[in-house]
Amino acid sequence: xxxxxxxxxxxxxxxxxxxxxxxxxxxxxxxxxxxxxxxxxxxxxxxxxxxxxxxxxxxxxxxxxxxxxxxxxxxxxxxxxxxxxxxxxxxxxxxxxxxxxxxxxxxxxxxxxxxxxxxxxxxxxxxxxxxxxxxxxxxxxxxxxxxxxxxxxxxxxxxxxxx
Amino acid sequence: xxxxxxxxxxxxxxxxxxxxxxxxxxxxxxxxxxxxxxxxxxxxxxxxxxxxxxxxxxxxxxxxxxxxxxxxxxxxxxxxxxxxxxxxxxxxxxxxxxxxxxxxxxxxxxxxxxxxxxxxxxxxxxxxxxxxxxxxxxxxxxxxxxxxxxxxxxxxxxxxxxxxxxxxxxxxxxxxxxxxxxxxxxxxxxxxxxxxxxxxxxxxxxxxxxxxxxxxxxxxxxxxxxxxxxxxxxxxxxxxxxxxxxxxxxxxxxxxxxxxxxxxxxxxxxxxxxxxxxxxxxxxxxxxxxxxxxxxxxxxxxxxxxxxxxxxxxxxxxxxxxxxxxxxxxxxxxxxxxxxxxxxxxxxxxxxxxxxxxxxxxxxxxxxxxxxxxxxxxxxxxxxxxxxxxxxxxxxxxxxxxxxxxxxxxxxxxxxxxxxxxxxxxxxxxxxxxxxxxxxxxxxxxxxxxxxxxxxxxx
Ligand code: SF4
Ligand code: SF4
Ligand code: FES
Ligand code: FES
Numbered sequence: 001x002x003x004x005x006x007x008x009x010x011x012x013x014x015x016x017x018x019x020x021x022x023x024x025x026x027x028x029x030x031x032x033x034x035x036x037x038x039x040x041x042x043x044x045x046x047x048x049x050x051x052x053x054x055x056x057x058x059x060x061x062x063x064x065x066x067x068x069x070x071x072x073x074x075x076x077x078x079x080x081x082x083x084x085x086x087x088x089x090x091x092x093x094x095x096x097x098x099x100x101x102x103x104x105x106x107x108x109x110x111x112x113x114x115x116x117x118x119x120x121x122x123x124x125x126x127x128x129x130x131x132x133x134x135x136x137x138x139x140x141x142x143x144x145x146x147x148x149x150x151x152x153x154x155x156x157x158x159x160x161x162x163x
Numbered sequence: 164x165x166x167x168x169x170x171x172x173x174x175x176x177x178x179x180x181x182x183x184x185x186x187x188x189x190x191x192x193x194x195x196x197x198x199x200x201x202x203x204x205x206x207x208x209x210x211x212x213x214x215x216x217x218x219x220x221x222x223x224x225x226x227x228x229x230x231x232x233x234x235x236x237x238x239x240x241x242x243x244x245x246x247x248x249x250x251x252x253x254x255x256x257x258x259x260x261x262x263x264x265x266x267x268x269x270x271x272x273x274x275x276x277x278x279x280x281x282x283x284x285x286x287x288x289x290x291x292x293x294x295x296x297x298x299x300x301x302x303x304x305x306x307x308x309x310x311x312x313x314x315x316x317x318x319x320x321x322x323x324x325x326x327x328x329x330x331x332x333x334x335x336x337x338x339x340x341x342x343x344x345x346x347x348x349x350x351x352x353x354x355x356x357x358x359x360x361x362x363x364x365x366x367x368x369x370x371x372x373x374x375x376x377x378x379x380x381x382x383x384x385x386x387x388x389x390x391x392x393x394x395x396x397x398x399x400x401x402x403x404x405x406x407x408x409x410x411x412x413x414x415x416x417x418x419x420x421x422x423x424x425x426x427x428x429x430x431x432x433x434x435x436x437x438x439x440x441x442x443x444x445x446x447x448x449x450x451x452x453x454x455x456x457x458x459x460x461x462x463x464x465x466x467x468x469x470x471x472x473x474x475x476x477x478x479x480x481x482x483x484x485x486x487x488x489x490x491x492x493x494x495x496x497x498x499x500x501x502x503x504x505x506x507x508x509x510x511x512x513x514x515x516x517x518x519x520x521x522x523x524x525x526x527x528x529x530x531x532x533x534x535x536x537x538x539x540x541x542x543x544x545x546x547x548x549x550x551x552x553x554x555x556x557x558x559x560x561x562x563x564x565x566x567x568x569x570x571x572x573x574x575x576x577x578x579x580x581x582x583x584x585x586x587x588x589x590x591x592x593x594x595x596x597x598x599x600x601x602x603x604x605x606x607x608x609x610x611x612x613x614x615x616x617x618x619x620x621x622x
Contacts, residue, residue, distance in 0.1 A: 043345055058331045058344040065333040065342070123335075 003038050003045050023055050027063050040071040068122050076111045076118035078156055081135040085124035093132035099146045103153050165231040170238055178229045194275045196362045197314035198225035201423040208314045212245040213237050221245045250280040256292045256337055258309040266364030268377040292337045301348025303369040304357050308340040311365035317357045325504040327351040353505055355430045375411050384416055386588035388571045389429035391509040391516055393580035394421035398591045407438045408592040426508050435542040436570045438595055443566040451606045458484030462532050465524055466539040467492035468513040470576025474522050476603040476611045490524035492516040515578035540571045568602055569594030577618055585621045
């Protein structure tokens with residue numbers, strides 16, 4: 001089934017449209033609504049956005065390519081996005097990422113076969129004081145170590161197995 | 164106008180203008196990539212950073228307002244240092260393939276490197292980010308993502324000039340690249356300009372690629388004869404040893420009529436303007452002989468593709484032999500007019516319809532004698548089939564002609580464009596075939612001289 005905005009979502013976007021002088025200001029909010037609900041944004045979805053909002057598809061595509069937070073295809077239930085920027089790198093993010101890859105048996109950009117985890121990269125999360133850090137869905141998690149990432153993954157696995 | 168100081172010297176510039184453009188008028192060049200007179204300021208490349216006295220940090224010249232008395236230093240140590248810095252960044256992932264790049268010789272990046280940089284890259288070739296080297300973007304545009312400096316000129320051209328929005332920047336940081344939306348190719352009648360606006364070799368022309376190194380090209384200012392706009396162009400040609408001259412490409416020439424651009428129809432019309440090797444001198448002599456005794460059985464038809472000089476020569480010829488003289492200018496192609504975008508293209512696909520009218524030659528062919536001589540420059544003689552005569556002699560610059568003459572790019576000539584502006588096109592090289600004025604002279608048995616006062620009336 002393809003994505004459609006609810007009446008309420010459309011109203012919110014219209015409200016916003018009245019407040020800005022360039023319609024392209026709607027690009028980010030529209031993408032967010034879509035991704036929060038569906039988890040990813042396909043190229044058909046972009047065409048739907050163009051049709052519904054009257055903003056050229058290529059503007060959505062540009063923004064999608066710029067921000068690593070937007071997914072082009074479905075991701076796992078838990079999406080881990082590791083910061084790859086310099087502070088985190090200096091504080092050992094490579095090691096943490098390697099640990100996550102080993103634990104999950106997948107590489108960066110991939111999803112586990114049970115659909116539980118995806119791992120990927122992100123630019124600086126503005127959380128350098130707690131480097132190395134990452135996002136787990138919308139939660140920011142800092143001071144990562146090999147141990148803490150192992151513990152997190154184990155816990156999420158247990159929680160999902162018990163149900 | 165206000166006075167500013169550049170490296171200690173005073174210059175008078177327009178304060179509403181752009182610093183880069185204003186200084187260009189004084190032959191002072193500030194290196195830049197993203198700023199373009201037709202596309203405006205974007206401020207993304209930073210190549211134009213210069214020292215502005217009184218400012219703590221270097222400023223981008225393209226977006227620094229001009230103020231009375233301001234002082235800038237474009238050759239100072241500080242300016243040089245930032246230029247080297249920017250160039251070092253540009254070359255981090257550059258593939259350094261100038262030897263096989265068509266842009267070499269007219270590439271801004273290459274020029275700035277030789278002028279300001281000349282340092283070795285700190286990134287080894289193996290560590291560079293690799294990207295697509297040959298992507299067919301459609302409409303004769305080939306993209307090499309590795310050479311791109313991401314100035315966005317191409318993107319802005321499709322947004323501001325053609326309103327076609329085919330291009331955008333995808334990705335981020337070192338992975339940024341120019342992309343098409345869902346692979347949908349460029350589709351607009353001005354696409355060739357994308358290659359011209361690109362300051363480097365990231366956009367090359369499928370047509371011109373690998374044909375000729377640009378430093379071997381001789382450039383001649385001319386006027387496109389593709390339609391009534393009369394866009395100013397550069398004709399780039401070359402004559403290899405023991406070979407005939409060849410025209411390699413047409414490029415836009417900055418001008419008040421067409422701004423910075425030309426249409427693709429005009430751009431690629433050079434292909435129909437090459438030298439045709441055929442010796443029709445015997446036919447010309449035969450015709451001259453026949454005219455001497457039987458001129459009255461001939462009528463002359465002039466198409467609106469001829470120059471004012473050629474038209475008036477034919478007027479002289481017709482009156483000397485008392486022949487009927489008619490004009491034909493119906494080369495309209497409605498689909499040629501643009502609804503949106505640059506709107507340069509005018510539906511009449513010959514250059515001198517207005518000239519034809521002004522010289523009083525717009526007379527339709529009504530009476531029929533048995534012989535018709537048609538003069539026409541340009542690619543096809545199709546319209547000639549309209550005229551049912553026992554004998555039609557076609558004199559023109561293409562293969563269908565009975566007598567081949569020099570094309571509009573192989574002789575000097577004036578035309579009047581749609582807005583009645585007088586346009587002068589210079590012959591690119593000496594033709595092999597005779598020019599129309601030479602043919603007319605031979606037919607008359609004496610040299611026709613052009614009365615320069617005719618042009619004064621239009622200037
Ligand atoms: S392809 Fe050329 S014009 Fe387009 S962004 Fe790259 S360098 Fe600039
Ligand atoms: S608009 Fe007309 S004159 Fe200008 S380039 Fe095109 S065909 Fe030639
Ligand atoms: S570098 Fe990772 S949060 Fe800033
Ligand atoms: S030309 Fe000034 S920033 Fe690009």
